[in-house]
Amino acid sequence: MLDRAVEEGSQPDQVRHAVAFHREIVAASGNGVLLSVWESLGIEVWTHLSIRLFQMKPHEHAAEHEPIVAAFRRGDPDVGRLVHDHVLAYAT
Known part of the structure; x- marks a missing residue:
């Protein structure tokens, strides 16, 4: 899906799919505290900026x-x- 958004040049879709990818990994950890903290970070904004x-x-x-x-x-x-x-x- 992210590849398709890139091909179509859709930045909103790129952000949406990139965030969904990372959220799925965080959610799969089964760690509710981690998921809560991750969701509080405003990942959509940071992804858009990056x-x-x-x-x-x-x-x-x-x-x-x-x-x-x-x-x-x-x-x-x-x-x-x-x-x-x-x-x-991304932290460097």
Whole structure:
């Protein structure tokens, strides 16, 4: 879905799908406190800013999620490390 939003050039859809991707991972943790904190962070605003103001290349942004999705699908035990690295890449 994120790839389609990128192809169509729809920034609102890019934000919506990127946020949904990350929310699903947080929700899957089963940690209600983590989900509550995550939802309080205004992720939609930060995602919009990162796509728009930091001039992220949409195709690169979408491609960053592919290895994580593939790892989840194959049940890779190192998926946590991929998610960890993905999140921290935005903190620098």
